[in-house]
Amino acid sequence: MILVDWEIADHIARGFIGVDPYEPTLIQPNSLDIRLGNHFVWYEPCDDVIDPYKRETIISHTNEWKGSYFDIMPGQFVLAETFETITLPDNIVSSIEGKSSVARLGIELHQTGGWIDAGFSGTITLEMCNANCRSVRVHAGMPIGQLVFYVTRRCACPYGEKLDAKYQNQKNATISRYEKNTIRNVE
Numbered sequence: 139m140i141l142v143d144w145e146i147a148d149h150i151a152r153g154f155i156g157v158d159p160y161e162p163t164l165i166q167p168n169s170l171d172i173r174l175g176n177h178f179v180w181y182e183p184c185d186d187v188i189d190p191y192k193r194e195t196i197i198s199h200t201n202e203w204k205g206s207y208f209d210i211m212p213g214q215f216v217l218a219e220t221f222e223t224i225t226l227p228d229n230i231v232s233s234i235e236g237k238s239s240v241a242r243l244g245i246e247l248h249q250t251g252g253w254i255d256a257g258f259s260g261t262i263t264l265e266m267c268n269a270n271c272r273s274v275r276v277h278a279g280m281p282i283g284q285l286v287f288y289v290t291r292r293c294a295c296p297y298g299e300k301l302d303a304k305y306q307n308q309k310n311a312t313i314s315r316y317e318k319n320t321i322r323n324v325e
Contacts, residue, residue, distance in 0.1 A: 141287040143167050149230070155287065156225030156259065169235070169284035174207075175219035175261060176278035177310040178208045190316040197313060207277045210245065210268040217311040218264040221279060225259040228296040232285045234262060240282060244270025248284045254285070257296020260308040 141149065143165050149155040157170065164171040180203040181188075189195045210216055226232060232254040236247035248263040264282065268274050276282065298306045304315040 139289045140168055141289065146170055148286060149262060149287070150260065153228060156223070158223045158225075166262075166284060169286045171237070171281040171284050172224075172234070172262070173279050174264075174276055174282040174312075175221045176204050176206060177219045178203050178205075178216050179218075179311040179313055180214065180216040190314065191319070191321055193317040194284040196317060200313065202311070205278070207275050209273045209275050210266060211273050212268055212271050214250075215265070215267050217313065218276075218282075219309070219311045220262040220264065220267055220282075223259070223261050223309075224254065224285065226254060226256055226297075227254075227255050229290055229292045231256050231288050231290055233288070235284050237283055239279060240276075243274050244268055244272075245274055245276065255297035256290065256293050257298040258306065259298060260306060261310065263305070263308065263312045281288050 141179075146155070146169075147162065150157055150160060164173075172279050181200045182201055184199045186195065186198060208216065208218070224232070234248055234252045235255065236245070240247070246269060247264055247266045249267065251265055254262065262296055266276075297303050302318065304318050305312060
């Protein structure tokens with residue numbers, strides 16, 4: 139079941155869903171708008187290969203910046219953060235979707251990582267890309283996306299209780315932590 143506006147407001151008011159800071163005017167009929175934070179991380183062009191199991195290749199040739207806006211160049215991939223910290227209970231999951239007005243400028247909000255597990259807490263790292271032929275300026279504090287909340291059965295092991303919860307309590311735009319996974323060869 140997808141939560142609707144009054145249910146979202148009620149779940150936040152009763153502390154079932156944590157949103158910090160919370161702005162009631164951001165509630166939409168079937169979602170909660172989330173705002174862009176002020177931390178951005180991006181890869182610099184180079185010929186080096188990123189190996190997801192080798193941390194040094196993941197973090198090499200990256201740059202970061204904190205500011206009130208960021209100009210995303212055509213074709214550029216950038217990690218950003220949400221202004222809000224989101225905390226979900228063990229029976230609510232969320233998906234992050236782009237806002238239509240921002241998408242019409244050519245900005246993709248997430249590549250494939252748009253799922254937030256039950257039990258997660260932290261800011262959400264956005265995987266943004268500019269598909270436009272022109273640069274697009276995004277501003278910290280602007281509504282950039284929306285969270286859709288789904289009620290599920292209570293999970294046995296919420297995200298924050300998993301041994302491999304690599305992104306629990308994350309702050310800022312968080313680069314991949316894939317290297318914490320175990321290589322499993324398939325032969």
